[in-house]
Amino acid sequence: MSNEKIWLSSPHMGGSEINYINSAFEQNWIAPLGPNVNGFEEDLKNYLQSYNSGDSSLEVAALSSGTAAIHLALVLLGVKNGDEVLCQSMTFAASANPIMYLGATPVFVDSEEETLNICPIQLEIAIKDRISKGKKPKAIIAVHLYGMPYKVEEIQRISEEYDIPVIEDSAEALGSKYKGMKCGTFGRFSILSFNGNKIITTSGGGALVTNSLEAKKKAVFLATQARDEAPHYQHSHVGYNYRLSNISAGIGRGQMEVLDKRVEARRDMFQFYVNLFRTVDGVKVFEEPSEDYFSNHWLSVIEIDETKSNGLQREDLRKCLESKNIESRPLWKPMHMQPIFTDYPFYGTGVAEKKFENGLCLPSGSNLNEVDRERIKQAILGCLK
Ligand SMILES: *Cc1c(COP(=O)(O)O)cnc(C)c1O
Numbered sequence: 589m590s591n592e593k594i595w596l597s598s599p600h601m602g603g604s605e606i607n608y609i610n611s612a613f614e615q616n617w618i619a620p621l622g623p624n625v626n627g628f629e630e631d632l633k634n635y636l637q638s639y640n641s642g643d644s645s646l647e648v649a650a651l652s653s654g655t656a657a658i659h660l661a662l663v664l665l666g667v668k669n670g671d672e673v674l675c676q677s678m679t680f681a682a683s684a685n686p687i688m689y690l691g692a693t694p695v696f697v698d699s700e701e702e703t704l705n706i707c708p709i710q711l712e713i714a715i716k717d718r719i720s721k722g723k724k725p726k727a728i729i730a731v732h733l734y735g736m737p738y739k740v741e742e743i744q745r746i747s748e749e750y751d752i753p754v755i756e757d758s759a760e761a762l763g764s765k766y767k768g769m770k771c772g773t774f775g776r777f778s779i780l781s782f783n784g785n786k787i788i789t790t791s792g793g794g795a796l797v798t799n800s801l802e803a804k805k806k807a808v809f810l811a812t813q814a815r816d817e818a819p820h821y822q823h824s825h826v827g828y829n830y831r832l833s834n835i836s837a838g839i840g841r842g843q844m845e846v847l848d849k850r851v852e853a854r855r856d857m858f859q860f861y862v863n864l865f866r867t868v869d870g871v872k873v874f875e876e877p878s879e880d881y882f883s884n885h886w887l888s889v890i891e892i893d894e895t896k897s898n899g900l901q902r903e904d905l906r907k908c909l910e911s912k913n914i915e916s917r918p919l920w921k922p923m924h925m926q927p928i929f930t931d932y933p934f935y936g937t938g939v940a941e942k943k944f945e946n947g948l949c950l951p952s953g954s955n956l957n958e959v960d961r962e963r964i965k966q967a968i969l970g971c972l973k
Contacts, residue, residue: 594914594964597785597887600850600955605842612834620812622834624841625650631844632780632795636770646773646797647804650832650840651811654759654781654794658729659686660807660830661755661777661796667692667726672718674752675729676706676738677922678940682781683729683757684923695725696924698936702877704889704919704943705738706730707936708746714935715750728754732761732771733920734949735787735854735886736876740766740774755779759794762787763851763884772797782836787850787886787954788843790836851884853954858885860961861950865890868972870897874947887949889919894946900972902948908971914964919947 608624617623629648637646651657667673669691675684677696687694697714700707711728718725728747730738747754756775758764764771772778775797782793796807809815814827832840843850858873865871874889876882892902902918909916921944924934951964 590959591913594951594956594960595953596915596917596949596951597953598955599784599789599791600846600953601839602842602846602849604845605839608838608841609835612838617834620652620829620831620833622837624834624837625832628790628832628837628840628844629795631841632797635844635847636772636797645799645801647799647801649796649798649804649807649811650837651794651796651807651830652832653682653792653830654757654779654783655682655686656811656828656830657777657779657781657794657796658683658755658757659689660810660828661779662686662690662692662727663810664777664803664806665727665753665755672723672725673727673729674711674714674718674725675923676731676733676757677924677934677936678704678920678943679731679733679757679923680759680920681923681926682759683731684929687729692726694923694929694932696922696929696932696934696936698934698938699922699940699943700739701939703736703738703881704733704874704940705736706743707939708739708742710935710937711743712746714933715746715752717935718933719750724750725752728752729757730754730775731757731759732764734874734889735761735764735884736874737761737764737766737771737881737883744774753777758797759783759786760886761884763847765882767880768882777803782840782843787854787884788840788847790832790840790843793832793836793840795832850954854885854952855883857952857954857956858883858888860965861888861890864965864968868897870894870900871972885952887952890948890950891943892946892948902946905968905971906948909967912963912967912970914951914967916951917949919944919949
């Protein structure tokens with residue numbers, strides 16, 4: 589049996605990406621604008637809208653990364669130096685870093701058990717406490733981790749009650765749904781990522797989704813160096829160079845043709861793990877809490893309860909798989925535990941810390957075949973012995 593490295597999540601081309609790239613070359617659209625950029629935005633818009641009737645005004649701006657999209661969302665919400673922004677603690681650092689770019693203060697919030705995402709109870713406690721200390725937070729950054737939708741209705745209710753807009757970090761959740769509505773359409777601003785490890789990729793890229801054409805225009809303006817209308821270069825705002833390349837957007841157009849297949853394949857991988865661990869004591873595959881939730885299962889996640897697993901710990905399994913050339917990774921280390929963020933406020937009860945301690949992400953790529961699966965299965969069963 590081959591011992592090639594099995595990755596957690598690797599790019600998976602559909603085949604037609606190269607045609608879009610070729611057409612960019614033929615037309616000499618080698619630039620951060622062009623037909624592929626417009627087409628990719630249109631593809632995303634059609635995709636997100638299809639299950640979201642009534643949302644006819646959805647607008648998408650293709651950007652150079654998901655991180656850039658979060659940064660622009662914060663700018664468009666008027667976040668400035670000294671402001672506070674609420675942010676799910678258990679996430680990838682890119683959810684929180686743009687808060688720092690603006691000189692604002694992140695206020696981190698714990699996860700709840702059911703979805704691993706921002707806990708509505710702790711969020712409300714945090715909001716009340718920040719307001720009582722004299723500062724109302726400017727935004728809530730909520731994340732659909734590993735593709736699992738956060739508690740959309742609870743978070744929406746809190747957002748409305750306190751009038752604090754949500755930035756929906758849907759970087760890992762393209763193709764996921766809550767009550768039949770697509771993730772990426774729930775926030776005042778929503779963001780997507782097309783980094784190399786995501787469910788579809790443009791090698792690197794992202795998008796900002798909004799209901800407002802005005803906001804999209806402003807985002808594109810800021811993403812293209814904030815050039816005022818004038819024959820010379822004139823600027824009355826600080827601008828950024830955040831637009832997506834027409835080459836990358838061509839990859840995105842090809843990937844959109846196979847997105848549904850990619851979601852199906854990731855969900856198949858998840859089912860493979862559900863079957864594999866069904867009879868293993870102390871290991872739980874992390875599943876949707878109810879029919880309302882539909883995860884793309886970007887990454888399949890297990891939790892190990894060492895009191896029931898014969899003392900087996902997350903690191904034991906991770907190292908054992910590594911020795912067999914199979915990549916796995918602990919869950920995102922919560923931001924409030926990160927050296928760079930330890931001095932910032934955190935509201936929670938230790939849920940994210942515990943999940944980080946016991947959780948492991950397993951190989952989940954849509955391009956893993958039967959042979960890979962058999963190798964993963966034998967490796968895991970061997971490691972559990
Ligand atoms: C990947 C990711 C991002 C950042 O996206 P990039 O395109 O890599 O900048 C943000 N948030 C989460 C949760 C992510 O997984």
